[in-house]
Amino acid sequence: MGKLVKFFSRRRTWSLPYVLFLAVFVVAPLLLIMVYAFQAEDGGFSLENFEKFIHQREAMNTFIYSIGIALITTLICILLGYPAAYILSKMRTSTARVVVMLFILPMWINVLVRTLATVALFDFLTLPLGEGALIFGMVYNFLPFMIYPIYNVLQKMDHSLIEAAEDLGATPRQVFTKVVFPLSMPGIVSGIMMVFMPTISTFAIAELLTMNNIKLFGTTIQENINNGMWHYGAALSFIMLVIIGLTTLFTGSDDENSANDGGLL
Amino acid sequence: MVKSNHIIEISNVTKSFPDKVVLDDVSLSVKQGEFLTILGPSGCGKTTLLRLIAGFNSASSGKILIDGKDMTSVPPHERPVNTVFQRYALFPNYNVYDNIAFGLKLKKVDKKEIEQRVKRALKMVGMTDYEHRDVQSLSGGQQQRVAIARAIVNRPQVLLLDEPLAALDLKMRKDMQMELKEMHSSLGITFVYVTHDQEEALTLSDTVVVMNEGVIQQIGSPTDIYNEPCNAFVADFIGESNILNATMIRDGLVEFMGKEFECVDTGFGENVPVDVVVRPEDVYIIRNAEAAMFHGTVRSCIFKGVHYEMFVDTPDGYEIQIQDYNSFEPGTEVGMMIKPADIHVMRKERTENHVEGKLVDATHVEILGEEFECAAVEGIENGATVDVSFGFSDVELTDDPDDGISWGTIRFILYKGDRYHLTVRTDEGDDIFIDTHDVWEDLDEVGIKIRPEAIKVTAITKA
Numbered sequence: 001m002g003k004l005v006k007f008f009s010r011r012r013t014w015s016l017p018y019v020l021f022l023a024v025f026v027v028a029p030l031l032l033i034m035v036y037a038f039q040a041e042d043g044g045f046s047l048e049n050f051e052k053f054i055h056q057r058e059a060m061n062t063f064i065y066s067i068g069i070a071l072i073t074t075l076i077c078i079l080l081g082y083p084a085a086y087i088l089s090k091m092r093t094s095t096a097r098v099v100v101m102l103f104i105l106p107m108w109i110n111v112l113v114r115t116l117a118t119v120a121l122f123d124f125l126t127l128p129l130g131e132g133a134l135i136f137g138m139v140y141n142f143l144p145f146m147i148y149p150i151y152n153v154l155q156k157m158d159h160s161l162i163e164a165a166e167d168l169g170a171t172p173r174q175v176f177t178k179v180v181f182p183l184s185m186p187g188i189v190s191g192i193m194m195v196f197m198p199t200i201s202t203f204a205i206a207e208l209l210t211m212n213n214i215k216l217f218g219t220t221i222q223e224n225i226n227n228g229m230w231h232y233g234a235a236l237s238f239i240m241l242v243i244i245g246l247t248t249l250f251t252g253s254d255d256e257n258s259a260n261d262g263g264l265l
Numbered sequence: 266m267v268k269s270n271h272i273i274e275i276s277n278v279t280k281s282f283p284d285k286v287v288l289d290d291v292s293l294s295v296k297q298g299e300f301l302t303i304l305g306p307s308g309c310g311k312t313t314l315l316r317l318i319a320g321f322n323s324a325s326s327g328k329i330l331i332d333g334k335d336m337t338s339v340p341p342h343e344r345p346v347n348t349v350f351q352r353y354a355l356f357p358n359y360n361v362y363d364n365i366a367f368g369l370k371l372k373k374v375d376k377k378e379i380e381q382r383v384k385r386a387l388k389m390v391g392m393t394d395y396e397h398r399d400v401q402s403l404s405g406g407q408q409q410r411v412a413i414a415r416a417i418v419n420r421p422q423v424l425l426l427d428e429p430l431a432a433l434d435l436k437m438r439k440d441m442q443m444e445l446k447e448m449h450s451s452l453g454i455t456f457v458y459v460t461h462d463q464e465e466a467l468t469l470s471d472t473v474v475v476m477n478e479g480v481i482q483q484i485g486s487p488t489d490i491y492n493e494p495c496n497a498f499v500a501d502f503i504g505e506s507n508i509l510n511a512t513m514i515r516d517g518l519v520e521f522m523g524k525e526f527e528c529v530d531t532g533f534g535e536n537v538p539v540d541v542v543v544r545p546e547d548v549y550i551i552r553n554a555e556a557a558m559f560h561g562t563v564r565s566c567i568f569k570g571v572h573y574e575m576f577v578d579t580p581d582g583y584e585i586q587i588q589d590y591n592s593f594e595p596g597t598e599v600g601m602m603i604k605p606a607d608i609h610v611m612r613k614e615r616t617e618n619h620v621e622g623k624l625v626d627a628t629h630v631e632i633l634g635e636e637f638e639c640a641a642v643e644g645i646e647n648g649a650t651v652d653v654s655f656g657f658s659d660v661e662l663t664d665d666p667d668d669g670i671s672w673g674t675i676r677f678i679l680y681k682g683d684r685y686h687l688t689v690r691t692d693e694g695d696d697i698f699i700d701t702h703d704v705w706e707d708l709d710e711v712g713i714k715i716r717p718e719a720i721k722v723t724a725i726t727k728a
Contacts, residue, residue: 160354163321166341167348168368168419178367182358 036234049235066217081146089154145194153187278327305476547607557600639720659719669712
């Protein structure tokens with residue numbers, strides 16, 4: 001009896017359900033992807049899935065195109081999101097909180113519903129669906145994830161740093177380029193992680209907003225898996241995981257503690 | 266135009282924020298090359314004054330001249346001053362060298378010269394060889410040194426320091442004080458230093474400006490401020506002191522604690538209520554002897570390193586603080602003496618409360634935002650604006666703000682040997698003053714009652 005009480009009173013015990021969940025639904029599938037990716041159809045170890053990817057022009061092209069779209073989306077999000085975050089950070093906290101709320105509110109609606117609404121909007125305005133619509137949809141969906149971390153960093157920035165720069169002779173523009181912007185980099189990095197990574201792997205937005213005319217890498221993976229090409233699909237997923245991993249590594253190396261400052265979570 | 270030797274001229278500056286006045290008609294001149302300290306408790310407006318000089322805020326009214334030029338519309342980056350911030354405000358994205366070189370690079374100073382000047386500044390603050398260190402890896406003291414170097418490397422005409430040592434530990438603070446003083450004499454630039462630490466102010470400055478509630482209380486050399494405080498606030502804030510109610514009987518003779526004392530002050534008139542200040546180290550304490558001027562019983566005795574600090578109760582109910590090299594056990598009967606020159610007489614700022622009110626009827630008057638019963642009034646029209654007065658002891662404070670007729674917050678407590686003199690600010694922004702034996706705490710919310718028969722109403726005679 002005493003042992004049981006002791007067991008349940010330990011903090012470690014309480015993390016067990018989540019650890020189990022993580023193991024079954026996150027770690028195991030990831031391992032499965034790795035195993036499948038390096039397996040031939042007959043079950044033996046092979047690199048043939050990766051060879052297929054390199055030699056099959058179509059998958060490779062989709063892959064490069066997807067990264068291109070993700071880069072463009074991220075860039076547009078930075079260009080639109082930074083000024084928005086900057087203006088927000090200058091507002092009174094109470095006002096800013098309401099506006100941030102308005103930015104985040106649409107996020108509570110399912111991404112498919114939002115995208116279908118976008119399709120309807122383009123229809124209504126008789127605008128063609130396609131690449132432009134795709135980028136619009138991506139930016140529309142992911143912009144809040146760029147604004148929020150940047151806003152967070154700007155808002156927490158020690159105001160005396162700005163005053164110190166002014167005091168040392170910096171014009172308002174120099175204050176921005178030499179102090180505010182460099183110090184908001186952790187927020188931008190967080191924003192990139194929140195936007196770039198999900199955009200590489202989306203497929204629903206691409207399908208709906210381009211009437212299935214443009215394929216993104218996510219779509220390719222989905223198609224392969226749907227068609228029973230488990231090993232090839234796993235290999236493609238594996239490649240994407242590596243790209244995401246590399247992005248994290250690249251952006252995360254900036255500064256351990258400042259990266260946390262801008263986190264959305 | 267002949268240039269005056271005043272590097273900064275502040276005239277009639279008022280700064281108000283929507284809900285309060287932070288600086289009220291402040292005028293101050295800073296001499297070229299002097300070390301001037303603005304001293305006061307937190308919230309007294311000292312930092313705001315410094316920020317106005319630096320240009321981070323603008324005054325609601327009044328003018329600030331630096332080096333003879335009106336600074337009203339000059340932004341901070343064009344002012345010939347540099348600031349050392351309380352929390353250092355070093356740029357975390359630059360190393361020590363780039364932090365210090367920040368101002369020079371903006372001014373497009375020649376690269377070689379920047380290097381020389383940065384090195385010299387680092388040497389001055391004792392941080393040679395730290396150039397390439399990350400600023401966040403430095404200790405608080407080191408960061409503040411870098412912050413000082415970053416400011417002085419620009420050779421400003423005035424260096425503004427906003428409580429630069431407040432975040433450092435005691436030992437480090439003492440070292441830095443000495444270094445700042447040396448730096449001041451070797452650089453020859455004007456220092457304007459803001460602090461709430463009276464000892465720091467007295468140690469460092471050529472001139473001390475004591476501020477409270479947005480108003481300059483006294484300007485003078487450290488010795489002037491310490492020896493001749495101009496009012497009870499300054500006496501209480503600077504060093505330890507016994508402040509007592511007294512009556513100036515005639516020139517050279519003052520009465521307090523029911524006894525007459527010789528003093529050296531003159532010109533107050535005859536039988537005028539005054540305050541006297543006696544510093545604890547100026548009270549001589551001796552074994553109960555015939556020679557003593559007054560007697561008492563030691564209540565407590567604490568060793569303070571150099572001296573003992575004792576509190577002595579007199580038979581009349583006064584408490585006197587004394588510092589002496591000799592210790593006396595609690596319970597010991599002792600005699601005390603004060604030299605005439607050590608009794609500092611100050612004019613009382615007020616002897617009773619005065620507020621403006623509105624007469625409601627013959628026995629009621631509206632003051633402090635509420636209706637109070639008052640002594641019967643004759644010959645004044647109802648609804649007239651009137652002057653209302655009542656004594657310090659006629660006010661009763663209640664623990665529960667709702668028990669009083671009006672209410673307020675305790676803003677300042679002054680111990681006067683046998684009673685507390687409280688300043689209470691009401692919701693309406695009026696200050697009323699109360700003498701009480703009860704112990705209250707700063708910022709307590711209290712209810713206010715006033716004895717009706719003590720409220721005197723007089724008509725305001727139109728000028």
